[in-house]
Amino acid sequence: MAQVIRSPKQYDVCIIGSGAGGGMAAKILTEGGLNCVLLEAGPNVNPEKDFKMLMWPYEATHRGAGVGGHARENFGEFLAPNGAWKIEGEPYTSAPGSNFQWFRSRIVGGRTNHWGRIALRFAPIDFRSATRDGLGDDWPITYEDLAPYYDKVESYIGVFGTKENVSSAPDGVFLPPPKPRCTELMVKKACDKLSIICIPSRLAVITRSLNGRLPCHYCGQCGRGCITASNFSSSQVLLPPAMKTGKLTLITGAMAREILVNKEGKADGVSYLDKATRTEKRINARAIVVAASACESACLLLNSKSPAFPAGLANSSGTVGKYLTDSAVSAECTCTCRGGNLIARMIFPAAITSNLAADATCLAWACSTVCAAMKKVTAPH
Ligand SMILES: Cc1cc2nc3c(=O)[nH]c(=O)nc-3n(C[C@H](O)[C@H](O)[C@H](O)COP(=O)(O)OP(=O)(O)OC[C@H]3O[C@@H](n4cnc5c(N)ncnc54)[C@H](O)[C@@H]3O)c2cc1C
Ligand code: SF4
16 A cells, blocks of 8 residues: 655645635735645746747747647647646546537646736626526625625736726726727727727736836737736736745645545545655645636545545535536637638637627627628728
8 A cells, every 4th residue: 555645744724726716825824824835736837937928939949839730739839838738647538529628737826827817807797697597596695795805806916907887897996908909999990880898808917017016018928928927827926925924835746636534524634646756645734725726626526535525525515526617718700801801810718708698609799790890990992
């Protein structure tokens, strides 16, 4: 039987995963005075060295195309993630007939190193879906309960935008947006003609210095990771202040395998695999925060079976691992107008699609309407 290495230290909290959720938990809990340990399955990240923000194609292996031109399949050679759809040694299967592509990050900061930075609030109606249309369930909290926390997060991470009073996209605490580019002015003009609401995006990119971070210099390479920390990532904005408290122990290459419970049925530790030594280790803590991302957190809870919890932890309803939505990366449509020349390619990132109701009909509507408007604006007179 493999030997389990136990740490004699007792932490207040063990946090699993260092992305958006885990990073925020680490900052708030350590600043509140608790001794925390953070288990992260991926390696550490050094933005100065690892982020390819200003790298030229000729500086990259295979000019960024990857071996056999396959870099695109795993998000390119320039981009910040250490992971993507395929992770060596971590295969997964999807249900017959489904084409579920599971995007995972394996690095300190998780997906926040390369996310699109679109930072929208849920609207009051999003908390009341059952009341609205009879589908799903109403949330046990309301928008008003959450709004002060949106305020806090936006003030700290920095989000630009404009106050517009749009009911489906509540206003927040915004930095001023950058000036619109020519194409954006064209889209705006077209939308105005058709009375379609068209507003500046809301992105977690700082347009003014904030908490010692430099403002954006508009190189346009956010997905590669931002060396100047002008956009938000957990690795650059949440974890440094947490480390500064001296109360955070970060363990990288630590794949949590099971949450352990004591005789009273309370979670009191985590068993994890140290990927470097291939040994199993145990951490003791008074509380566990599971922040390994939606699907992986569910997986971990289901793997945490014990005589007291034969169906896994926190699963008395039997719904852990069901009804999950992962991050839809984008939907894309291209439009040819004006003598067959391509004039518009529109990529709707996940947050925008969900704000538009996240269905194909809605996307198609948005695309066709904006293109029709662009045709009018660009048609020869
Ligand atoms: C390409 C892309 C673009 C996106 N753009 C946007 C956007 O514009 N706006 C928006 O709102 N959202 C966007 N998202 C979604 C957003 O990034 C995620 O919703 C958010 O990062 C989720 O935070 P999280 O903490 O749950 O998980 P993550 O940020 O994924 O962090 C989870 C961490 O846990 C670690 N981990 C996993 N399993 C274990 C384990 N067993 N043990 C230890 N560690 C583990 C992982 O290595 C990872 O570091 C985007 C996502 C992608 C992939
Ligand atoms: S935030 Fe600004 S400076 Fe940083 S990568 Fe994005 S565009 Fe470049």
